[in-house]
Amino acid sequence: MSAPMELAVVGAGPAGMGAAAQAAELGVDVTLLDEQPAPGGQIYRGVDRVLGERPETARVLGEDYRRGASLTAALRRSGARHLADTAVWDLSVRDPDSGALLPAGEGLTLGLLRAGRAEVRRARVVVVASGAMERPVPVPGWTMPGVMSAGGVQTLLKASGLVPGVPTAVVGSGPLVYLVAWQLARAGVSLAAVWVTVPWARRLEAAPAMLAAVGEYGQIAKGLRWRRELRAMGVPLREGVRDVRVVGSERAEGVVGQVGNTEQRVAAGLVVVHEGVIPSIALPRAAGCALHHDALRAAWAPRTDRFGATSVDGVLVAGDAGGVAGALAAEAAGRLAGLEAARRLGRIDAGTRDRLALAPRRALERALRVRPFLDRLFRPRAEVLAPVDEAVVACRCEGVTVATLRRLARAGCAGPNQAKAFSRCGMGPCQGRMCESTVAGVLAAGLRRDVESVGGYRVRAPVKPLTVGELAGLAGLDTPPEIVGGVPIGARRRA
Amino acid sequence: MFQRLDAPSAHVTFDFEGRSIHAAVGDSVAAALLAAGVVDLRRSPVGGEPRGPWCLIGNCFECLVEIDGVPSRQACMTLARDGMRVRRQRGAAGARA
Numbered sequence A: 001m002s003a004p005m006e007l008a009v010v011g012a013g014p015a016g017m018g019a020a021a022q023a024a025e026l027g028v029d030v031t032l033l034d035e036q037p038a039p040g041g042q043i044y045r046g047v048d049r050v051l052g053e054r055p056e057t058a059r060v061l062g063e064d065y066r067r068g069a070s071l072t073a074a075l076r077r078s079g080a081r082h083l084a085d086t087a088v089w090d091l092s093v094r095d096p097d098s099g100a101l102l103p104a105g106e107g108l109t110l111g112l113l114r115a116g117r118a119e120v121r122r123a124r125v126v127v128v129a130s131g132a133m134e135r136p137v138p139v140p141g142w143t144m145p146g147v148m149s150a151g152g153v154q155t156l157l158k159a160s161g162l163v164p165g166v167p168t169a170v171v172g173s174g175p176l177v178y179l180v181a182w183q184l185a186r187a188g189v190s191l192a193a194v195w196v197t198v199p200w201a202r203r204l205e206a207a208p209a210m211l212a213a214v215g216e217y218g219q220i221a222k223g224l225r226w227r228r229e230l231r232a233m234g235v236p237l238r239e240g241v242r243d244v245r246v247v248g249s250e251r252a253e254g255v256v257g258q259v260g261n262t263e264q265r266v267a268a269g270l271v272v273v274h275e276g277v278i279p280s281i282a283l284p285r286a287a288g289c290a291l292h293h294d295a296l297r298a299a300w301a302p303r304t305d306r307f308g309a310t311s312v313d314g315v316l317v318a319g320d321a322g323g324v325a326g327a328l329a330a331e332a333a334g335r336l337a338g339l340e341a342a343r344r345l346g347r348i349d350a351g352t353r354d355r356l357a358l359a360p361r362r363a364l365e366r367a368l369r370v371r372p373f374l375d376r377l378f379r380p381r382a383e384v385l386a387p388v389d390e391a392v393v394a395c396r397c398e399g400v401t402v403a404t405l406r407r408l409a410r411a412g413c414a415g416p417n418q419a420k421a422f423s424r425c426g427m428g429p430c431q432g433r434m435c436e437s438t439v440a441g442v443l444a445a446g447l448r449r450d451v452e453s454v455g456g457y458r459v460r461a462p463v464k465p466l467t468v469g470e471l472a473g474l475a476g477l478d479t480p481p482e483i484v485g486g487v488p489i490g491a492r493r494r495a
Numbered sequence B: 001m002f003q004r005l006d007a008p009s010a011h012v013t014f015d016f017e018g019r020s021i022h023a024a025v026g027d028s029v030a031a032a033l034l035a036a037g038v039v040d041l042r043r044s045p046v047g048g049e050p051r052g053p054w055c056l057i058g059n060c061f062e063c064l065v066e067i068d069g070v071p072s073r074q075a076c077m078t079l080a081r082d083g084m085r086v087r088r089q090r091g092a093a094g095a096r097a
């Protein structure tokens, strides 16, 4: 095994860049790991290349995107080591050779995959800044080719400067729906429909939370501006749309939904769906960090203290991975985690940490003021969490439908892990990322319990797929912990 | 299906089931295929119906393809390279690498 890392930061989004730069500025030897080819994370993906080489893409993405370049510049200045194209497939408190628990203070074990080779490295402190992923959107027809997530379409835009060349429908809830529609419209994409699924009643529910956002109305104003400009560009924007389904035979051909009092059908070669984002917590889970379920945001997140420290010694979490709060909050939370890491590594004392924490703490608190409003306005509807249409596919990998899950609930199935044993849901290559919220939602509804008590899937390494070839490179590992054979898990059983 | 906003500065070319795909340097295999009009990348090993990329950030595993003989590679997480040979994933997620 190569030399231990002092501080490993997983994820080079605003949170990870903030943590890495902050700790490096204080003299910590920082290794920032990210599976993307360049720093930026989801929001600022590819920012340096886009600003340098792709003027039209940069224009379409808008002003907010440019901010990313100041973060990548600060990261470069800080002296943190950035390992691009490096996926982290395990985070553990065990010794990779013996499988025994590492004594407290002895650090953590990370599994990395770089250039087709798996390796295991130790790190004294780890900041997990793995960001968020989009919530599954289990509506009829969502498994057809030609249905993509809003973040996915945006990823094509940021990474490759690609925009849809066919009439496109954008459907769903959350700021990203407006943002992506606005970006596509600016790029001249033919938008057949933009259907926002936020129920009208949510506006009333959210309104009182506007008070908490006093002084921070910028975000809300931005959302209103996207809407206004979409209308001004002639985009058919409809709100309060219900009962959406994707239609087509072998691929998406359009969407049907209840718009006001009428059912509307719109033809579209690409259907873009989105129902919000949830923390990516595969690594904290693999490490055994205690989680809590946030009922309002309908998502699991690691329990942390004010600096991001989790229940596992040496593991900190920052940014959307610790609870979705957007890029500005992520950047500040990253700085706070970087300070705490520097304290643990003996570079600063607690007093210095607290003094240096004042500015990022203020930035974080300001960025959070608008969240109560956004969280209430875009709270996922019951049918997103527990679809009523029994034919809807909940687990895409294994083709498990809502009907099957309901049957399991009626039979008294205790939770997602038991459902997995009975129906294979969550056993496919995505390791349950795309079905966990639906499986838990349908079981909870059927059992009349809350999702917190129904629970989530147990997660085991590798949290990223490994092939046998890649594993063969694993030096210094006699008995790979719980890894038997690699390849996405669904592939293994059929081999 | 998708088109480019800016002319790419450099190209790579790879083979997709006998067809030459020209991609921009920095494209993932999935992005290059979508730009070339290929939307379905595999069939569900359970129901057999076609599937295509959904998330493009490595979470959904709907973009699994065979690359240079190795099955179950995520097309959205693999950079397109000159001379690669890419095929749709067939049936069951395939044999082990």
Ligand SMILES: Cc1cc2nc3c(=O)[nH]c(=O)nc-3n(C[C@H](O)[C@H](O)[C@H](O)COP(=O)(O)OP(=O)(O)OC[C@H]3O[C@@H](n4cnc5c(N)ncnc54)[C@H](O)[C@@H]3O)c2cc1C
Pocket: A010, A011, A012, A013, A014, A015, A016, A033, A034, A035, A036, A040, A041, A042, A043, A044, A086, A087, A088, A089, A129, A130, A131, A132, A133, A134, A150, A151, A152, A154, A155, A176, A179, A277, A280, A283, A318, A319, A320, A321, A326, A327, A330, A464, B057
């Ligand atoms: C697809 C997508 C697009 C989004 N677009 C926008 C947008 O345009 N505007 C906006 O305001 N918000 C957007 N968001 C919300 C966004 O999550 C936050 O605004 C912000 O990016 C959060 O910052 P972060 O640093 O916490 O995480 P992220 O920016 O998500 O960064 C996390 C990083 O961790 C890396 N990573 C994760 N797991 C691993 C692993 N196991 N191994 C190696 N690397 C790993 C990822 O590659 C990523 O670079 C988007 C979210 C998603 C999911």
Ligand code: FES
Pocket: B030, B052, B053, B054, B055, B056, B057, B058, B059, B060, B061, B062, B063, B064, B074, B075, B076, B077
């Ligand atoms: S498209 Fe989701 S993993 Fe590749």
